[in-house]
Amino acid sequence: MEFNHNVxxxxxxxxxxxxxMALSLAVVVYAYWPANKARFEDAAGSILSDEDKPWx
Amino acid sequence: MxxxxxxxxxxxxxxxxxxxxxxxxxxxxxGRDDPLGAHGALVLLAAIxxxxxxxxxxxxxxxxxxxxxxxxxxxxxxxxxxxxxWALIGLFVGDWVAWQLVNPxxxxxxxxxSFGRIRPVHTTAVIFGFxxxxxxxxxxxxxxxxxxxxxxxxxxxxxxxFGYNLFCLLAVTGYLMxxxxxxxxxxxxxxxxxxxxxxxxxxxxxxxxxxxxxxEPHIYVANWYYLAFILVVAVLHIVNNIAVPVSFGHxxxxxxxxxxxxxxxxxxxxxxAVAFFLTSGFLGMMYYYLPKRAGRPIFSYRISIxxxxxxxxxxxxxxxxxxxxxxxxxxxxxxxxxxSVMLLVPSWASAGNALLTLNGAWHKVRDDATLRFMMVxxxxxxxxxxxxxxxxxxxxxxxxxxxxxxxxxxxxxALGWVAMITFGSIYASVPWLWKRxxxxxxxxxxxxxxxxxAGTIIYVFAMWNSGIIQGLMWRTYNESGTLAYSFVDSLxxxxxxxxxxxxxxxxFLIGAVIGCYNIxxxxxxxxxxxxxxxxxxxxxxxxxxxxxxxxE
Ligand code: HEM
Ligand code: HEM
Numbered sequence: 001m002e003f004n005h006n007v008x009x010x011x012x013x014x015x016x017x018x019x020x021m022a023l024s025l026a027v028v029v030y031a032y033w034p035a036n037k038a039r040f041e042d043a044a045g046s047i048l049s050d051e052d053k054p055w056x
Numbered sequence: 057m058x059x060x061x062x063x064x065x066x067x068x069x070x071x072x073x074x075x076x077x078x079x080x081x082x083x084x085x086x087g088r089d090d091p092l093g094a095h096g097a098l099v100l101l102a103a104i105x106x107x108x109x110x111x112x113x114x115x116x117x118x119x120x121x122x123x124x125x126x127x128x129x130x131x132x133x134x135x136x137x138x139x140x141x142w143a144l145i146g147l148f149v150g151d152w153v154a155w156q157l158v159n160p161x162x163x164x165x166x167x168x169x170s171f172g173r174i175r176p177v178h179t180t181a182v183i184f185g186f187x188x189x190x191x192x193x194x195x196x197x198x199x200x201x202x203x204x205x206x207x208x209x210x211x212x213x214x215x216x217x218f219g220y221n222l223f224c225l226l227a228v229t230g231y232l233m234x235x236x237x238x239x240x241x242x243x244x245x246x247x248x249x250x251x252x253x254x255x256x257x258x259x260x261x262x263x264x265x266x267x268x269x270x271x272e273p274h275i276y277v278a279n280w281y282y283l284a285f286i287l288v289v290a291v292l293h294i295v296n297n298i299a300v301p302v303s304f305g306h307x308x309x310x311x312x313x314x315x316x317x318x319x320x321x322x323x324x325x326x327x328x329a330v331a332f333f334l335t336s337g338f339l340g341m342m343y344y345y346l347p348k349r350a351g352r353p354i355f356s357y358r359i360s361i362x363x364x365x366x367x368x369x370x371x372x373x374x375x376x377x378x379x380x381x382x383x384x385x386x387x388x389x390x391x392x393x394x395x396s397v398m399l400l401v402p403s404w405a406s407a408g409n410a411l412l413t414l415n416g417a418w419h420k421v422r423d424d425a426t427l428r429f430m431m432v433x434x435x436x437x438x439x440x441x442x443x444x445x446x447x448x449x450x451x452x453x454x455x456x457x458x459x460x461x462x463x464x465x466x467x468x469x470a471l472g473w474v475a476m477i478t479f480g481s482i483y484a485s486v487p488w489l490w491k492r493x494x495x496x497x498x499x500x501x502x503x504x505x506x507x508x509x510a511g512t513i514i515y516v517f518a519m520w521n522s523g524i525i526q527g528l529m530w531r532t533y534n535e536s537g538t539l540a541y542s543f544v545d546s547l548x549x550x551x552x553x554x555x556x557x558x559x560x561x562x563x564f565l566i567g568a569v570i571g572c573y574n575i576x577x578x579x580x581x582x583x584x585x586x587x588x589x590x591x592x593x594x595x596x597x598x599x600x601x602x603x604x605x606x607x608e
Contacts, residue, residue: 009387020369027365031358040361043274044353047202047344053125055204055271 057130057214058113060123065211069110072215077103083247086305091235092247095226095307102222127200131213133489135193136482137579138221140572142185143475147565150178154558158551168232176231176243182470183241183333185224190478191337192216192259195282197485198344199263202279203270212262219255223248235307239322241329242296246309249297256293260286277360281340284368288332296325316383323378331371334469338433338477339367339406345481346410346430350420355412359405366402370395377448380457389450396448400441407438425498425505429480432509436472440465455531460550461523464516471512471564479508479571486578496577500570507567514560522553 030036058066080103083096153175156162163169196213200206207213226248230236236243244252263286267275299309313321347354354360376384376392411434414421421431443465447456456462483501487494495501529549532540 005385012391023365023369027362031361039274040357041353043272043276044347044357046272047276047278047348048351048353053204054127054200054206 058110059116060119060128060130061210062118065209066110066114069211069214070107070114073103073106073110077107079103087307090306091230091233091245092305092307094233095230095247098225098229099222102225106218124206126206127197128207128210128213129197129200129489131217132193132196132485135189135196135217136486136489136575138217139186139189139193139478139482140568140575142181142189142224143568144565144572146178146181146186147561147568149174149181151558151561151565153178154554154561158554158558167234173231173234176236176240177228179241180224180227180231180243182475183329184227185221187334187338187474187478188220188224189217190482191282191285191333191341192220194341194345194481194485195263195286195337197489198278198282198340199266202276202344203267203272205266205269205271207262208265208269212258216255216259216262219251219258223252223255226251230307237297237299237309237311239296239311239325241326242293242322245307246297246299246301247307249293249299253290253294256286256290260290276344277354277357277364278340278344280361280364281336281343284364285332285337285340288328288336288368292325292328292332296321319379319382320376320384320388324375327375327378328371330469331367331374334474335371335437336367338474341481342406342410342430342434342477345477345484346427346434347413349424349427349430349480349484350414350417352413352417355409355415359409363402363405363409366405367399370399370402374399374448377453380450380453393448393450397445400445403441403445404438407434407441410434410437425501426480426483426495428505429476429483429508432505433473433476433480436468436476436512440469440473443468455527456523459523459526459530460519460553461527464519464523467512467519468516471508471515475564476508476512479504479568482571482575486575490579490582492578492582496574496581500574504567504571504574507563507570511560511562511564511567514563515557518553518556518560522550522557525549525553 031040061069077100080096080099080101084093084100085096087093087096152162153171156171156174160171163171167173196207223244227244230244230248235245237245242249263279263283267279297311298313299311301307301309311318343354343360373395374392376388377396378392380389380393382389411431414427414431417427421427446452447461447465456465483495486492526546526549529541529546530539530543534540
């Protein structure tokens with residue numbers, strides 16, 4: 001099969017669409033996964049504590 | 057500066073500078089009658105200056121292992137000072153360009169000062185000089201703090217800071233000599249581009265090495281934005297600048313792309329430069345400095361993650377909205393338009409996240425001009441992304457394209473978002489970096505804030521008016537079906553708005569001058585109080601932990 005304009009259009013309309021949808025889903029699942037909640041809250045709060053020294 | 061380098065690093069820096077000197081000398085030799093020769097001389101001079109500097113400190117005793125118990129902040133300090141210097145240059149030249157549009161005689165008949173040459177000096181000095189140095193300086197600060205890890209070595213941050221500024225210098229001096237690739241925001245010629253790739257790879261590797269030393273398992277979200285900025289800018293820069301030089305003795309080169317492919321590559325680059333240079337990196341700044349300064353964690357960490365991936369993946373496809381009604385296939389234009397409209401969601405999620413973080417701290421916003429800079433930046437970020445998504449719609453773009461509306465949109469983003477978040481972050485970091493309780497004068501920060509805000513509003517409103525009038529005049533027909541106005545008619549109609557814009561820009565520039573003075577005074581008093589301390593006495597540590605509010 002020759003790689004021409006039509007192939008590019010077909011590829012972006014099929015694979016392109018589904019990979020973006022899958023990616024969006026994966027991101028939302030990751031962000032709202034209950035087990036990650038504590039980690040995220042930790043991270044959000046961590047920058048407010050004093051950071052005067054490196055840990056090692 | 058040199059005292060802090062280890063013996064090995066001093067030797068390595070001498071080797072690097074010697075190589076650079078040889079490179080500069082050979083550029084000067086082969087490019088004798090070409091801008092390349094002048095740039096060779098510039099590189100040679102920079103390398104010789106660096107050599108003298110390193111040699112002068114070469115025999116200073118090495119810093120002991122206690123240095124490893126603190127963050128390495130000197131490159132951030134130098135980066136901030138250089139960023140403010142570029143701000144003065146870039147804003148001054150920007151206002152000069154603005155006055156040239158009011159009165160074309162302000163070129164004073166010299167080739168180097170013509171509109172076409174100093175306009176890219178303006179854009180490069182503000183975006184790459186001011187914005188880039190501020191991004192590098194704050195990213196060093198943020199990556200170390202959020203990973204609680206010191207940078208792995210002392211040499212590579214200096215290589216990044218000075219190497220990057222050598223690139224900026226090559227860029228702006230090149231334009232003044234008339235050397236350009238004619239690609240907007242990618243004007244520097246091939247040799248400067250190759251140099252930037254080297255610097256940028258070192259920057260990326262330095263960031264990853266620092267992160268790999270962190271103690272926390274999770275990487276704070278600000279780092280994601282900074283890393284996206286570094287990684288994607290590298291990819292964009294390399295692809296858009298693939299070119300074949302006329303010869304190794306010439307500055308001139310030709311892009312390997314041509315026709316509509318060239319246009320698409322350029323605006324894929326151009327729009328992602330907006331996304332990853334002017335947005336992603338500054339969002340990294342915002343996600344660190346705004347919560348820190350407000351003393352409150354970010355409103356929703358989850359939203360910050362979702363908008364990160366949204367911004368990263370949608371922006372990639374939006375570039376074709378710069379090429380509506382061109383030879384570009386229609387469906388590619390539609391694709392760019394669709395993704396631009398979708399972009400509104402993650403953009404507003406970020407702006408909203410920032411503003412909701414301030415909910416409950418509005419009294420701090422009222423009292424603290426530094427925090428107010430960041431708050432206004434978030435508002436303008438929301439405003440300019442809304443405007444951008446709107447302008448990307450093909451039929452709206454038929455009115456806005458080629459007009460001052462685009463320039464208004466650019467500066468709503470550039471002055472209102474990019475410059476405001478940068479000034480806010482710089483005012484927050486300067487006292488932290490130089491170990492002062494606060495800036496030299498809070499009233500001067502206040503004055504800067506109001507000048508910057510007034511300047512931005514005047515600029516943006518002038519351009520909105522002028523752009524829409526211009527667009528409408530160009531599409532008004534009379535009864536006989538011909539255009540009602542000539543181009544010169546529209547030019548005459550622009551004149552008052554150009555004067556207003558130039559005055560707004562002047563206010564913005566004065567604000568930045570005040571900012572420089574204030575930062576300078578803060579640094580000076582820091583130096584003086586350090587001298588007054590008894591030898592061996594530790595530097596005072598100022599409590600930076602924000603006091604808890606009654607409501608918390
Ligand atoms: C003192 C403040 C400033 C003034 C007076 C000013 C003035 C100007 C002028 C007159 C132009 C040319 C417009 C034209 O060709 O019609 C311009 C373009 C531009 N400026 Fe500024 N500027 C200022 C600040 C900034 C800042 C802080 C940034 C970025 C952080 C910036 C980014 C740009 C960009 C990207 C363009 C190109 C716009 C385009 O091609 O559509 N400017 N500026
Ligand atoms: C959702 C976000 C955004 C979208 C969809 C968007 C869309 C657009 C559109 C449609 C244009 C006009 C293209 C043309 O007619 O030639 C444009 C120009 C521009 N925008 Fe945005 N914009 C967004 C955010 C921003 C932000 C935050 C900045 C930051 C400073 C910015 C900087 C620029 C610049 C520099 C140009 C001028 C490019 C040139 O012609 O030289 N944009 N944008």
